Amino acid sequence: xxxxxxxxxxxxxxxxxxxxHRISLIAVxxxxxxxxxxxxxxxxxxxxxxxxxGGYTHLSLFVALASVITIVAICASYSxxxxxxxxxxxxxxxxxxxxxxxxxxxxxxALLIDYVLTVTISVASGSDAFFSLFPPSAQDFKLAFAxxxxxxxxxxxxRGVKESVLVWVPIFMVFVLTHAFAIVYAIVTHSSGLxxxxxxxxHEVHAVSSSVGMWGLMALLLKAxxxxxxxxxxxxxxxxxxxxxxxxxxxxxxxxMVYMGVSLALTVAGLLVAYQLYGVGxxxxxxxxxxxxxxxxxxxxHAQAGGFVVVTLISEAALLIIAAQTxxxxxxxxLANMALDRWFPSRxxxxxxxxxxxxxxxxxxxxxxxxxxVTRGSVDLLVIFYSINVFITFSLSQxxxxxxxxxxxxxxxxxxxxxxxxxxxxxxTAFILVSLTAxxxxxxxxxTLLITGVLVVAAFAIKRHYTGVGVQLKRLDAIVEAxxxxxxxxxxxxxxxxxxxxxxxxxxxxFNGLGLxxxxxxxxxxxxxxxxxxxxxxxxxxxxxxxxxxxxxxxxEHTEVEANRYVHFATSRGYGSKSYTAIGYDVVxxxxxxxxxxxxxxPNHVFFAGQLLFTNETNITRWLHNHTVxxxxxxxxxxxxxxxxxxxxxxx
Numbered sequence: 001x002x003x004x005x006x007x008x009x010x011x012x013x014x015x016x017x018x019x020x021h022r023i024s025l026i027a028v029x030x031x032x033x034x035x036x037x038x039x040x041x042x043x044x045x046x047x048x049x050x051x052x053x054g055g056y057t058h059l060s061l062f063v064a065l066a067s068v069i070t071i072v073a074i075c076a077s078y079s080x081x082x083x084x085x086x087x088x089x090x091x092x093x094x095x096x097x098x099x100x101x102x103x104x105x106x107x108x109x110a111l112l113i114d115y116v117l118t119v120t121i122s123v124a125s126g127s128d129a130f131f132s133l134f135p136p137s138a139q140d141f142k143l144a145f146a147x148x149x150x151x152x153x154x155x156x157x158x159r160g161v162k163e164s165v166l167v168w169v170p171i172f173m174v175f176v177l178t179h180a181f182a183i184v185y186a187i188v189t190h191s192s193g194l195x196x197x198x199x200x201x202x203h204e205v206h207a208v209s210s211s212v213g214m215w216g217l218m219a220l221l222l223k224a225x226x227x228x229x230x231x232x233x234x235x236x237x238x239x240x241x242x243x244x245x246x247x248x249x250x251x252x253x254x255x256x257m258v259y260m261g262v263s264l265a266l267t268v269a270g271l272l273v274a275y276q277l278y279g280v281g282x283x284x285x286x287x288x289x290x291x292x293x294x295x296x297x298x299x300x301x302h303a304q305a306g307g308f309v310v311v312t313l314i315s316e317a318a319l320l321i322i323a324a325q326t327x328x329x330x331x332x333x334x335l336a337n338m339a340l341d342r343w344f345p346s347r348x349x350x351x352x353x354x355x356x357x358x359x360x361x362x363x364x365x366x367x368x369x370x371x372x373x374v375t376r377g378s379v380d381l382l383v384i385f386y387s388i389n390v391f392i393t394f395s396l397s398q399x400x401x402x403x404x405x406x407x408x409x410x411x412x413x414x415x416x417x418x419x420x421x422x423x424x425x426x427x428x429t430a431f432i433l434v435s436l437t438a439x440x441x442x443x444x445x446x447x448t449l450l451i452t453g454v455l456v457v458a459a460f461a462i463k464r465h466y467t468g469v470g471v472q473l474k475r476l477d478a479i480v481e482a483x484x485x486x487x488x489x490x491x492x493x494x495x496x497x498x499x500x501x502x503x504x505x506x507x508x509x510x511f512n513g514l515g516l517x518x519x520x521x522x523x524x525x526x527x528x529x530x531x532x533x534x535x536x537x538x539x540x541x542x543x544x545x546x547x548x549x550x551x552x553x554x555x556x557e558h559t560e561v562e563a564n565r566y567v568h569f570a571t572s573r574g575y576g577s578k579s580y581t582a583i584g585y586d587v588v589x590x591x592x593x594x595x596x597x598x599x600x601x602x603p604n605h606v607f608f609a610g611q612l613l614f615t616n617e618t619n620i621t622r623w624l625h626n627h628t629v630x631x632x633x634x635x636x637x638x639x640x641x642x643x644x645x646x647x648x649x650x651x652x
Contacts, residue, residue: 011353011354012160012353012354012355019355019549020247020548020549022162023160023161023162023244023355024162024244024245024246024247025161025162025165025244025245025246025252026245026246026252027245027246027252027255027256027259028169028259029162029165029166029169030238030241030244030245030252030253030256031172031256031259031260031263032165032168032169032172032322033161033164033165033168033241033325033326033329034234034237034238034241034256034260034325034326034329034330035234035237035238035256035259035260035263035264036168036172036234036319036322036323036325036326037118037122037233037234037237037323037324037325037326037327038231038232038233038234038235038237038260038264039175039176039234039260039263039264039267039319039323040122040125040234040316040319040320040322040323041231041232041233041234041264041268041323042179042231042264042267042268042271043125043129043287043289043316043319043320044121044125044287044320044379044383045067045228045231045268046060046228046231046268046271046272046275046288047287047288047289048227048228048383049063049224049225049227049228049272050275050282050288051227051282052220052223052224052226052227052228053220053224054220056204056207056208056220057275057276057281058197058200058201058203058204058276059201059204059205059208059220059221059224060224060272060275060276061197061201061272061273061276062201062221063221063224063225063228063272064268064269064272064273065269066221066225067225067228067231067232067265067268067269067272068265068268068269070232070428070432071231071232071235071261071264071265071268072261072265073421073424073425073428074232074235074236074394074425074428074429075235075257075258075260075261076421076425077397077398077401077421077422077424077425078235078236078238078239078257078397079254079257080401080418080421080422081094081239081397081401082238082239082242082250082253082254082257083250083254084401084404085097085239085242086242086249086250087242087243087249087547088239088240088241088242088243088333088337090111090236090239090240090330090333090334090337091107091108091110091111091236091239091240091334091393091394091396091397092104092105092107092108092111092334092337092338092393093337094107094239094396094397094400094401095107095108095393095396095397095400096108096341097400098400098401098403098404099396099399099400099403101341103396105338105343105456105459105460105463106392106396106456107392107393107396107397108334108337108338108343108459109452109455109456109459110389110390110392110393110452111236111240111331111334111389111390111393112331112334112335112455113389113448113451113452113455114233114386114387114389114390114393115326115327115330115331115334115364116327116331116364116367116368116371117371117382117385117386117389117448118233118234118323118324118326118327118331118386119150119153119324119327119328119331119364119365119368120150120368120371120372120375120382121379121382121383121386122320122321122322122323122324122327123146123149123150123153123320123321123324123368123372123377124146124372124375124377124378124379124382125320125379126146126149126316126317126318126319126320126321126323127142127143127145127146127149127317127377128142128287128379129287129289129290129313129316129317129320130145130313130314130317131145132286132287132290132313133310133313133314142377143372143376143377146372146377147369147372147373149321149324150324150365150368150369150372151365151369153321153324153325153328153365154328154361154362154364154365157325157328157329157356157361157365158352158354158356158358158361159354159356160354160355160356161244161329161356164325164328164329165325168318168322168325171315171318171319171322172319172322174311174315175312175315175316175318175319176263178308178311178312178315179267179270179271179312180266180267182274182292182293182296182312183266183267183270183271183273183274185296186270186273186274186277186278186292186296187270187273187274187277190277190278193277194277197273197276197277200276201276205217208220222435222439223439225432225435226432226435226436226439226440227383227439231264231268232387232390232394232432233386233387233390234260234323234326235257235260235261235264236390236393236394236397237326237329237330238253238256238257238260239253240330240333240334241329241330241333243333243547244329247548271289271292274292274296275288275292278292278295278296279295280292280295287313287316289312289313289316290309290313293308293309293312293313294309297309324368327364327368328361328364328365331360331364332348332356332357332359332360332361332363332364333357333360333543335348335357335360335363335364336348336349336357336360336542336543336544337349337543337544338459339543340542340543340544342462342463342466342467343459343460343462343463344459344462345462345623345624346626347359347626348360348363349542349543349544350540350542350543350585351541351542351543351546351585352585353585353586355546355585357543381444384440384443384444384445385444385445385447385448386448387436387440388433388436388437388440388445388448388449389448389452391429391430391432391433391436392433392452394425394429394432394433395426395429395430395433398422398423398425398426398429398430399426399430401418401422401425401426402419402422402423402426405418405419405422406419437449462624465620465621465624466624469612473513473514474513475513476512476513476514476516476517476648477512477513478513479513479516479517479520480511480512480513480516498531498532498576499601499602499603500603500604501530501531501532501576501602501604502529502530502531502532502604502606503530503531503532503533503534503576503598503602503604503605503606504522504526504530504532504533504534504605504606504608505534505535505536505595505598505599505602505605505606505607505608506518506519506522506533506534506535506536506566506607506608506609507536507537507591507595507607507608507609507629507632508535508536508537508562508563508566509537509538510537510562511562511565511566514610514612514648515566515610516569517610517646517648518608518609518610518646518648519533519566519569519570521646522608522646525646530575530606531575531576532575532576532577532578532602533566533570533575533576533577534577534578534579534580534598534602534605535563535566535567535570535577535578535579535580536563536579536580536581536591536594536595536598537559537562537563537566537579537580537581538559538581538582538583538584538587538590538591538594539555539556539558539559539581539582539583539584540583540584540585540587541555541583541584541585542585552583555583556581556583559581559582559583560579560581563579563580563581564579566579567579578598578601580594580595580597580598581594582594587628588628588631588632588635591632592632592635592636592639595607595636595641596639596641599641605641605642606642606643606644607636607641607642607643607644608643608644608645608646609629609632609633609643609644609645609646610629610645610646610647610648611629611630611645611646611647611648612625612647612648613647613648613649615649629645630645633645
């Protein structure tokens with residue numbers, strides 16, 4: 001095995017009919033990979049609520065109730081999105097299809113920034129929880145540990161979706177079991193204290209309302225509720241990640257949503273109640289959960305207490321790091337969908353030999369690393385940046401669904417119930433968005449919105465460039481129409497089998513103006529030198545068509561049909577012709593395989609390929625377009641195969 005195979009794993013074969021079954025996730029594994037983000041927020045969401053309440057911590061019970069209602073409402077809303085978008089209905093796609101593509105860009109960019117922050121805050125929080133076990137002198141190594149965490153997760157996710165999830169299943173289950181035990185233990189052993197908690201809560205309500213009035217009380221609760229809004233950020237992950245779930249995807253997705261919603265609601269509410277029962281408070285250098293577990297095990301034997309606290313806190317630290325999986329699983333998927341629509345460079349939709357969007361994973365990891373450097377891994381600072389963006393996506397998705405059900409009111413008898421679910425979700429998420437922006441804006445939330453705005457502007461600029469290039473390339477469409485008329489009117493001719501005749505092997509990518517321009521330029525430049533025209537075409541497997549066996553079969557058939565259109569056109573003009581086709585994620589590698597096969601069958605050969613040539617090329621335009629032809633040129637030269645590039649001028 002090569003070093004690359006050892007680190008990233010072996011190449012996966014597209015010819016495996018069970019490939020999608022092997023790499024997809026069942027509901028439990030999806031709960032681990034996509035639900036860890038939400039569940040892990042119980043490690044810092046309740047704590048942020050406590051800090052925001054100041055000395056009136058008993059008011060957190062109202063926040064706990066509001067949190068449960070919010071979780072149920074958002075989960076119910078996204079369950080309907082899953083049913084309506086069975087192939088994946090993330091915030092970008094929902095807003096694009098149900099509102100408008102421009103609105104979808106805002107939603108997608110907001111979601112991308114949120115996923116970067118998900119990775120950063122998850123790893124930073126995990127580092128905080130892990131170093132809660134060590135003395136203050138060890139805190140100097142916390143940032144280095146966080147850097148290593150981001151790099152390690154990036155490498156793991158390059159190995160594949162399922163591989164990156166399975167490794168965390170035992171730790172995830174340890175977290176669930178230890179925290180379920182802690183919550184049940186706290187309530188059972190301190191059930192007599194529930195009345196006292198209720199009394200203290202009523203007293204604090206009276207005290208605050210007497211001091212600052214009812215509106216002041218509501219403002220305090222609103223601030224605490226807003227600061228704990230990070231609790232809900234992972235709920236949309238399932239609808240984004242549907243393509244990686246086991247068939248039937250809708251049922252698997254809805255089941256995963258139930259697992260996620262129930263576990264998150266019970267954990268958040270249970271911990272907030274447990275804090276009250278044990279009267280925990282903020283301790284410097286320790287998380288609130290660490291203080292709770294120390295208080296809970298105070299009467300246990302030293303071995304039992306130490307073992308439980310260590311295991312529980314380590315599971316918390318690990319789960320917080322696992323939560324970054326959501327950013328690595330869904331962030332590149334959103335980026336790939338936007339790249340397919342030309343809002344970002346198309347390279348972000350490409351798949352690696354491990355069938356993951358490698359470029360997207362590297363981008364998410366790099367951005368998270370930079371964010372970790374800028375914030376120095378400060379969870380307090382990251383929490384301010386966090387949450388705002390995801391509620392932009394939440395609100396736009398719910399608004400799109402409301403519009404959809406209203407438009408379907410004449411066709412769907414249950415439209416009122418469905419509209420009510422998404423309508424309540426929209427009102428709730430929009431309210432949280434406004435309150436979050438108001439609370440966090442001057443504390444640093446403006447920076448998140450600014451970065452998102454810059455990304456949106458960049459997306460529109462990229463789209464404008466691609467649209468301009470598309471307009472230029474449409475001029476070549478006339479060639480396609482003329483070619484179809486010519487080949488359609490000409491009587492079919494049998495391909496010439498003179499294998500030793502001069503042969504032009506043309507690399508094409510669909511029956512289009514670019515390929516035909518290259519084909520017609522060969523006899524224009526070289527006269528009657530070539531008597532055979534052979535066509536090599538590779539169908540690129542990317543995030544857009546890698547959704548199931550039927551999609552792969554359709555791509556293979558489409559590739560063959562497109563190449564045969566070239567063969568028909570060449571034979572109609574009296575040339576011998578043949579095509580070689582394949583599909584794959586490594587286009588360069590597949591082209592080389594087919595080209596060697598063509599070179600062996602037609603020994604007197606010259607290879608040709610077309611390449612766009614921009615009159616005012618810049619570093620940006622080079623980045624926006626792939627340069628596969630130049631990579632192939634080097635590979636062909638190394639293989640001693642003659643290769644000619646025919647430029648096509650484009651005024652971008």
